[in-house]
Every structure is written in structure tokens, then in C-alpha cells.
Amino acid sequence: TQAYVDAIEAARPLNAFIVETPDKALAMAAESDRRIAAGTARPLEGVPLGIKDLFATEGIHTQACSNVLKGFEPPYESTVTSNLWADGAVMLGKLNMDEFAMGSSNETSAYGPVVNPWRMAGSNAPMTPGGSSGGSAAAVAARLCAGATATDTGGSIRQPAAFTGTVGIKPTYGRCSRWGIVAFASSLDQAGPIARDVRDAAILLKSMASVDAKDATSVDLPVPDYEAAIGQSVKGLRIGIPKEYRVEGMPEEIERLWQQGIAWLRDAGAEIVDISLPHTKYALPAYYIVAPAEASSNLARYDGVRFGLRQGGGDGIVDLYEKSRAAGFGREVKRRILIGTYVLSAGYYDAYYLQAQKVRTLIKRDFETVFAAGVDTILTPATPSAAFGLEAMATASPVEMYLNDVFTVTVNMAGLPGIAVPAGLDQKGLPLGLQLIGRPFDESTLFKVGKVIE
Ligand code: GLN
Numbered sequence: 001t002q003a004y005v006d007a008i009e010a011a012r013p014l015n016a017f018i019v020e021t022p023d024k025a026l027a028m029a030a031e032s033d034r035r036i037a038a039g040t041a042r043p044l045e046g047v048p049l050g051i052k053d054l055f056a057t058e059g060i061h062t063q064a065c066s067n068v069l070k071g072f073e074p075p076y077e078s079t080v081t082s083n084l085w086a087d088g089a090v091m092l093g094k095l096n097m098d099e100f101a102m103g104s105s106n107e108t109s110a111y112g113p114v115v116n117p118w119r120m121a122g123s124n125a126p127m128t129p130g131g132s133s134g135g136s137a138a139a140v141a142a143r144l145c146a147g148a149t150a151t152d153t154g155g156s157i158r159q160p161a162a163f164t165g166t167v168g169i170k171p172t173y174g175r176c177s178r179w180g181i182v183a184f185a186s187s188l189d190q191a192g193p194i195a196r197d198v199r200d201a202a203i204l205l206k207s208m209a210s211v212d213a214k215d216a217t218s219v220d221l222p223v224p225d226y227e228a229a230i231g232q233s234v235k236g237l238r239i240g241i242p243k244e245y246r247v248e249g250m251p252e253e254i255e256r257l258w259q260q261g262i263a264w265l266r267d268a269g270a271e272i273v274d275i276s277l278p279h280t281k282y283a284l285p286a287y288y289i290v291a292p293a294e295a296s297s298n299l300a301r302y303d304g305v306r307f308g309l310r311q312g313g314g315d316g317i318v319d320l321y322e323k324s325r326a327a328g329f330g331r332e333v334k335r336r337i338l339i340g341t342y343v344l345s346a347g348y349y350d351a352y353y354l355q356a357q358k359v360r361t362l363i364k365r366d367f368e369t370v371f372a373a374g375v376d377t378i379l380t381p382a383t384p385s386a387a388f389g390l391e392a393m394a395t396a397s398p399v400e401m402y403l404n405d406v407f408t409v410t411v412n413m414a415g416l417p418g419i420a421v422p423a424g425l426d427q428k429g430l431p432l433g434l435q436l437i438g439r440p441f442d443e444s445t446l447f448k449v450g451k452v453i454e
Contacts, residue, residue, distance in 0.1 A: 001029035001090050004048045008092060008144050014115045016129075016139040018053060019061050019094035028090040035088065042088035044207055050145035052136050053094045054101055055081050055191075056180040060091075064182040065109040066099045068328025069308040078180025079212045080149060080191045087207040092145050096135030099330045100299065101156055101184045104404040105392050106134025108332040116164060116387050117142040121429035127387040130160035130404075136194045137164040147195040147204050151181060153188045154287050155383075155408025158420035161194050162382035162433025165422045167201045167450070168194040172441045173415035174219035175205075177212030185294035186217075188287075188412040198421060198450045202226035205443065221441055229444040230451045235269030237449065240375035244280035247384065247406060253426050254381045261379055261423055261434045261453055268452045275375060277366040280410060282359045287409040288402055289343050289356035295333075296340025302328060335398065364414040371439050377449050380407050382420040382433035411437055419446040421453045 005022045025048060032046035056062050056074035063069035077085075085091065098108040105128040106114045116129040116138055129138040133150035137160035140148050150157045152170035161168025169192045176191040183189065193204035206227070211220040241262060246255070266272050304310040304324025312323025329337070343352035370378070384406055392401070411418035417440070420433040434453055438446045 001025050001046070001048050004092055004145060011142055011144055014117060014138055014142060015112060016096055016114050016135045016142065016144060017050065017093045018065065018096045018111045018135070021060060021091055021093045025090050025092050028085075032088055032090065042086070044084065044203070045088035046090060047088070047146050048090040048092050049084060050092050050095045050136060050139045050148040051081055052133055052148065052150050053097050054151050054182045055149055056182070057081060057091070057094065061094065062182070063110070063308065064100050065097050065111055066328065066330070066333065067110045067309055068302045068325070070328075072308045074180070076180060079177035079210065079214060080181065080208045083210055084149070084207050089207070095139055095148060098132035098134065099333050100182065100295070101132040101151055101153055102295070102332050102336055103131040104155070104159060104401050105388075105390075106131040107390070107392065108330055110330065113390055114138045115390065118164060118387065118430055126390045127430070128163065128390050128392060130163035130387065132156040133160045133168070133194060137161055137166055137168070140164070140166045140194050140196060147193055147200055149191060149208070150194045151189060151191050152412065153184050154291060154412050155405045157192045157194060158408050158418055158433070158435060159383050159404060161420040162422070163387040163431065165431030166194050166196060167198050167419065167421055167454070168192065169201050169205060169419040169443065169446065170411065170417065171205060171209065171443050172417045174217050175209045175417070175441065175443070177210060177215040177218045179212055179214040183298040185291040186298065187294060188291060190412075198447055198454050199227060199230050201419070202230060202447045219441070224444050226444055226447050229448040232448050233269065234265060234449055234452055237270045237376045237445070238374055239265050239270045239272050239449070240275035240370055240378040241272060242275050242277045242280065242378060242380060244277050245380045245407060250384055254384060254432070257423055257432050257434065258379070258381050264453055265379065265449065270449070273375060275370045275378070277370065277410070279359065279362040279366050283363050283410040283413055284402065284406055286356040286359040286363070287405065287413060288339070289352050290360060290413070292336040292340035293344050293353050294340070296337045296344065299333070299337055332398070360413045363410055367414045367416060367437075376439070377445050378437040380435045380437065382407060382435040386426040386428070386430040386432055407435060416440060417443045417446055419450050421450040423453055
């Protein structure tokens with residue numbers, strides 16, 4: 001723990017940790033030492049972790065990297081982090097992220113962007129670690145923690161994992177409790193780990209997952225021993241390759257990586273089958289209706305009265321709401337609230353929101369059809385490119401940024417588990433990831449197949 005505390009201090013220019021809790025970390029580590037000496041060690045005894053700032057941590061600054069939550073210290077702990085501490089893990093601090101988890105480059109954070117520890121060969125240009133869990137991915141890649149918590153609404157675990165050469169899994173919707181996680185789009189949000197390798201991710205997810213009376217969408221199914229799946233043979237498993245993921249303008253090196261992944265799995269004895277997920281092309285536009293719609297509703301609670309920042313009020317309650325929200329939310333969050341409010345408003349609801357929900361059902365059915373036909377897992381690229389330069393937000397349009405999520409959002413729309421596994425480097429020496437998509441609650445197969453690719 002002391003070594004990690006020192007490493008975090010030395011790596012402050014990466015801007016991965018926004019709150020450091022060294023005293024708490026060392027006290028927790030001392031307790032771990034006592035339990036180990038007493039022979040009562042728990043599964044994650046003494047393992048130092050970083051926590052995405054979206055998770056409520058009791059008495060510790062939690063602001064979803066938004067100015068609107070400035071100064072908020074929750075009087076409660078999220079279920080996922082409670083589970084980790086109960087298993088003996090050690091809290092190192094809070095990790096940077098896009099504001100309210102909205103973004104793909106960590107540039108919407110009120111704390112400024114995180115710097116990817118990876119560089120292009122022969123260049124010192126700072127690269128993005130991706131987002132929204134950019135702090136989690138960068139911290140794991142730079143060895144500032146043994147693992148990190150993260151969340152994924154449309155790709156925020158898998159895209160940053162792919163950009164940093166780490167492993168990230170978004171489990172099935174309902175596998176982890178959402179209680180105590182600041183809500184973005186409640187029907188899509190899931191927690192999961194970012195870790196150094198597939199085995200660590202399996203161990204962490206086992207501790208994070210649980211049914212929870214405080215989240216009615218959490219599911220009462222036993223949590224398997226995911227680690228046991230690692231090293232098992234993939235012989236005879238049917239791996240689906242969806243033709244719709246061969247998107248226009250996809251760089252040659254992403255196609256090559258995908259072919260390499262197919263070859264590895266075939267060599268390991270898996271059966272490769274071509275499949276079709278015909279509604280894939282509608283997933284991204286439908287996501288960017290459903291997610292902002294839910295966000296606009298969830299973010300209504302930041303009114304300057306109950307949490308964090310308070311401004312105005314001299315001219316009454318509306319003045320208080322307006323000034324607090326105007327000062328507290330960043331540009332991307334305001335954009336999402338406007339889109340969400342628009343698509344939910346009378347007169348537009350049927351044309352946008354209802355239509356997007358229907359598309360969502362069709363996307364889910366595409367996957368159900370393929371799994372019913374005997375496919376065990378689906379292999380795709382994790383992202384359409386490697387990490388890009390840090391100035392992306394300044395030069396790219398919002399829609400260009402949204403294109404980052406083209407391979408990941410379908411998984412959230414269908415509630416399925418998806419894992420990103422590092423699979424190689426691009427021509428510039430930056431990491432690239434492949435994605436595996438599984439049947440509902442079959443994370444074990446993702447760990448098993450992921451291990452072959454890693
Ligand atoms: N990049 C996507 C968005 O901005 C996904 C974010 C996420 O998964 N939290 O909405």
C-alpha cells in the first residue's frame with residue numbers, strides 16, 4: 001500500500017487520482033495485516049484499489065467530477081465499494097472521469113483530462129486514456145493501483161480499457177448493484193472492474209457483484225467463481241463474427257486485429273461462425289436518445305438545494321435553480337440535458353423516445369436470435385481506433401466523439417455482458433483491444449475466451 005501511495009504521488013501529472021486517501025489506505029492495510037496474522041484473511045485482503053468518482057464513498061468527497069456536486073461528502077457507501085471493503089480491499093482514493101460519466105476522452109471532467117501513460121512511438125504528445133472511466137484505466141495501466149472500479153453506460157469501461165492496454169468488463173445489467181452510484185442513464189448503467197489482466201478482472205468482479213435490496217434491478221443469481229473459468233478449454237465453443245461490425249471507414253489495422261483474434265480462437269479449437277445483427281446501425285442514434293432522456297430526468301435532482309453547489313436565490317427559488325445549474329454543469333452535460341428534455345417533451349416523445357425504445361427491443365432480439373442459434377460468444381473490435389490526442393474535444397464535433405461508442409453501445413442497449421481485452425499494438429505502438437459479448441449472466445465464458453486472446 002505504501003508503494004502505491006508513493007506511486008500515486010509521483011504520477012500526479014497524469015491527473016488520474018482527484019482525491020488521495022493515504023491515511024485511510026494505510027489504516028486499512030494495517031487491519032489487513034492484522035487479519036492475515038490472525039489467519040482470518042479475506043479474498044481481497046490488502047489489495048489496494050482506486051475508486052471511480054461516480055461511486056459514493058462515505059465521508060469522502062464524491063462529485064462525479066462535476067462542479068454541481070462540489071463539496072459533497074456522502075453519508076453512505078455504495079454497495080459495490082462496501083462489498084470490496086468487506087472482502088479486505090484497501091481504498092487508495094477517487095479517480096478522475098468525464099463529468100457524470102458523459103464522454104469518451106475524460107475531457108468533460110471538472111478536474112481536466114487524464115493523461116494516458118502510453119505514448120505514440122517517437123512522440124511525446126499526450127494521448128487520451130478514453131472515457132468516461134479514464135482515471136480508472138490510466139491508474140491501472142500506470143500501476144498506481146492493483147485494480148479499479150469503473151462504470152459503463154455505453155462503453156465507459158471497455159473503451160478506456162482498450163485505449164490503455166488493460167482489461168475491462170461490463171457485466172450483465174443487474175449483476176452489480178447500482179445503489180450509491182451517481183445515476184447517468186439508469187436502464188444502461190452497470191459497474192465493473194478495470195484490471196491488469198483477465199484473472200484480476202475475474203477476481204474483482206466476484207467481489208463487486210451481489211443482489212441488493214436497495215437496487216430492485218439487481219438480480220438474485222449466485223455469483224460464480226469466475227476465476228475458475230480461466231484456463232479452461234474453448235474447444236467447441238461457437239464464436240460469432242457479426243458482419244455489421246465491419247463499419248465503413250474502419251482502419252485497416254482494426255480489421256487485421258480482428259482477424260488475428262479470430263485466428264487465435266480457431267487455433268485454440270473454437271468454431272468460428274458468421275452471424276448477422278441486422279439492427280446494429282441504429283444502436284448509436286438510439287443510444288444517444290435513450291441515454292440523454294434518462295440523464296435529463298436523473299440530473300433534475302441537482303437543484304442547488306439538496307446537494308453540492310448553491311448559487312443565486314436572491315430572486316427566489318427559480319433563480320436558485322437556474323444559477324446553481326448554470327454554474328454547476330459543464331457544456332457536454334448541458335447538451336445531454338437539452339437533448340433529453342427535447343426527446344421526452346410532448347409532441348416529440350413518440351417520434352424520438354418511443355421510437356428509440358422500439359429500436360432497443362429490436363437490437364436485443366438480434367442478440368437473442370444469435371444466442372438461441374447456438375452462438376456462445378461474439379467477437380468484435382472494442383473501439384474503431386486506438387487512443388487519440390488529448391485535444392480531441394476541442395477539434396472534434398460531439399457526433400464525431402459519439403462514434404467512439406459504435407461497437408460498445410449495443411451491449412448496454414441489450415443489457416448483455418461485454419469484456420475488452422488487450423490484443424496488440426497499432427503501427428504507432430498504442431494498445432488495441434478486442435471485445436467479447438456474452439449471453440446474459442454468462443461472464444464466465446467471457447473470462448475463459450478472453451484469457452485465450454490476452
Ligand atoms: N461515451 C458514452 C457517452 O458519452 C458512454 C459513456 C459511459 O459509458 N458512461 O455517453
